[in-house]
Amino acid sequence: MNSNVSQPYVSVFDLFKIGIGPSSSHSVGPMYAAARFLEELTTAGYFEQTGRIIVDLYGSLALTGIGHGTDTAILLGLMGETPDRVDPETIHEKVSAIRSQKTLRLRSEREIVFEESEDLLFHRTTFLKTHPNGLRFTAFADRTAKTPLHTATYFSIGGGFVVTEDEPIGSTEHSTLVPYPFTSAKELLDFTNQQNCSISDIALENESTLRPQQEVREKLQHIWHTMQQCVTRGCRREGILPGGLNLERRAPRLYQKLNDRDGSWQNDPLNILDWVDLYALAVNEENAAGGRVVTAPTNGAAGIIPAVLHYLDRFCDCTPHKIEQFLLTAGAIGALYKINASISGAEVGCQGEVGVACSMAAGALAEVLGGTPSQVEEAAEIGMEHNLGLTCDPIKGLVQVPCIERNAMGAVKAINACRLALRGNGKHFVSLDRVIRVMKQTGADMSSRYKETSRGGLAVNVTEC
Ligand code: SF4
Structure with missing residues (x-):
């Protein structure tokens, strides 16, 4: 075990906060x-x-x-x-x-x-x-x-x-002693190699310095249950989302269709994607309506991680322990973005929200499906690489278009990123650390029109009905 070093620490519970929508x-x-x-x-x-x-x-x-x-x-x-x-x-x-x-x-x-x-x-x-x-x-x-x-x-x-004003942007809520301090993916992987363990093991050890391990587990399960409740509510509540775009909630109708045993899509081999879409839509429609959601790592991107977790729960071999491993791994990956780049759409565009959530979910899914730490790192890298440059241009300043559907796309992309990584051997061309640097640089280069100002892109090119 590494000697204790005091440094800013981003807890998994800083990234997964129970809150309300929409942002x-x-x-x-x-x-x-x-x-x-x-x-x-x-x-x-x-x-x-x-x-x-x-x-x-x-x-x-x-x-x-x-x-x-x-x-x-x-x-x-x-x-x-x-x-x-x-x-x-x-x-x-x-x-x-x-x-x-x-x-x-x-x-x-x-x-x-x-x-x-x-x-x-x-x-x-x-x-x-x-x-x-x-x-x-x-x-x-x-x-x-x-x-x-x-x-x-x-x-x-x-x-x-x-x-x-006096606190640096990269500052975090904790400055604490952790057994495995890391600020880069390389350092994180080095610890897993030294200790011959997984990324979630490292994250759990670190997290257990803030509170007893049993409490960590209980809090992780509470986060998961809150996500489940959000999906359940989102699948049931019908109606028009507030704000003036007159968007109808899509999740309840999709939920009913998917539960129709006579529906022709039951034999569709890509039917699972419909379920993943459903979970993400349900969460983000709840978020748009100001409902209870878990920030993961932001509200705008709150549907991706619950959607991928529901995919794990429904379609893979899932246990409560794997749910905890998933959230711990996602938290460790999210911390790298928080420390080295940004999770703010206003600072780096939607790559900082949907892109980061996709990266976190991809890496976390790879971990619980048996990936090596290198494959986890690769999945997280793929999850961001193909979101680079993603703009934030919400129509009418509402977290609805493109945000809701974008979460469904992000969740499916995360699952695919995981699959790409798991089919390989962990060797890959672009490292997670590098893609995080590129993401930050890309965000700095982006015009402010595409950084949560509603002055560019869809926000000014789509006529409201
Ligand atoms: S488009 Fe903007 S507001 Fe919508 S999810 Fe992305 S970053 Fe958030």
Whole structure:
């Protein structure tokens, strides 16, 4: 075992967070940012004096914030709600009450006037330097005060992660001692070679430094059960998705067709793909409707990993242990992207969301289907290589088109990437580390029109009905 080294650590539970739709960067992150600001106000002793809060949204948060539910997230966050605990069924009622009464109870304790047109401001042409998803909170004693009590700027950097101006973008929530510290796929593979073990073994040992191993397992099973519940809900709920595109949910009808034993497609050899599509559509339609989802590693890409896990569960030889191995391996791969590149569509385009989820799922599936660590690394590499340059151009700023269908495509691609890797011997031309570097560089080269601003691509070339 390697000597313990302290370094930033991305936990599997940082990447798989239970939250709500539709966006990890535009709704989950801003809700956490609001909570963080209220904590700061309390620590500084200003909470009891606060009579007004102004929230400024910049860049992508301002451009696609309405479609992505940022306004709702801010209101809920100021009320003290958190993405993991808020009941999605109550959100509409809570937000409507704030809007009609023009008052808000800060952390459910302190009532202030909140006039959205004056207190929640969208700066659509201003991008802060640090990251495209900037937001600033400023507290005042009352509505006439000019001098703020306290102000803080945050950046929602994808996957629900939030940093301040002083924290590096690559910073993580834990700086901890882990037995197998790795920041590259090469280091990760070196550990598996030294220890003659799998990637999920390494990930489990590291994770067990944060909490007892039994608790790690229970939390992983909880993540899986939350994903299953999401798929079940998505397969049953019919109707039109909110936001104005008038898109009808597709998962319930597909679910009924696939369960029709007399359907001609029952003999179709590619019928399994329909099921994979179904699982992804179900999750992403729930996400688009603001339902309970697991960020994996983002909300926009939340359907890929559950879809591939459901494929594993239904069509392969699956056990609860394999579910845990899958999530641990996916977490280790996702950490490499988080540390070395980005999981933010606003920073690197959709390759950072759907591409990363596809890579995580491909590698994780290879692990539980018996792949060597090299084959796992190859599957993860293939999963990203063929998503390089994927643009983020959501129509009307909603996480619906192309996002929902893109998850179905990402899930199928992940399964194929796994199969390609498992048919080989682990030797491959492009390493995972290299493709992560290329992904980051490609994202930096992309025009901001294709990075969650809804100013390019489908967002400006498809006429709304
Ligand atoms: S296009 Fe991709 S990155 Fe952009 S909002 Fe949709 S899922 Fe997220």
